[in-house]
Amino acid sequence: MQSDPSEICRRFGTTYMPPDAGLKVGIALESLGNIPLHAVRLRPEGGTCGWYIYGGEHSTEIDFYQALHVDHLPELCPEIVPYLALPPGWRVLLAPDYEDVWFDGELLKSEADGS
Known part of the structure; x- marks a missing residue:
């Protein structure tokens, strides 16, 4: 598996946009031992870089x-x-x-867009 972030971006033909180390991610720490590992990047806002990471099944629980x-x-x-x-x-x-990486334009729609 490749480990160079710039190579990953090049492989998928997208812009290299690393998050600032001082920003935050949303991560479901208790789920990290579960498979598969999911990560999704929304638009950065409010001190976050936009990444949300969890293992296994997603939960809608507030915490x-x-x-x-x-x-x-x-x-x-x-x-x-x-x-x-x-x-x-x-x-x-x-x-x-196993690795699956894809662009999902739905992630960039805002509530103002009616989604």
Whole structure:
């Protein structure tokens, strides 16, 4: 598996947009041992870089995600780090010997767009 974020972006033909280490991600810490690992990048806002990361099944529980600075991800979720430079609108799904990365324009629609 590639580990250079610029190579990941080049491979998928997209802009290299790494998050600032001082920004936060939404991460479901208690779910990280579950497979597959999901990551989705929304538009950055309010001190977040837009990334939301969880393992297994998504939950709508209010406390599903915790805020965590980007610079903690190499320790807590190293497998997602190479993908963090993908810009808003991208999704990542990882499992043992499996990688799926795709652009999802629906992620960029706002409530003002009627979605």
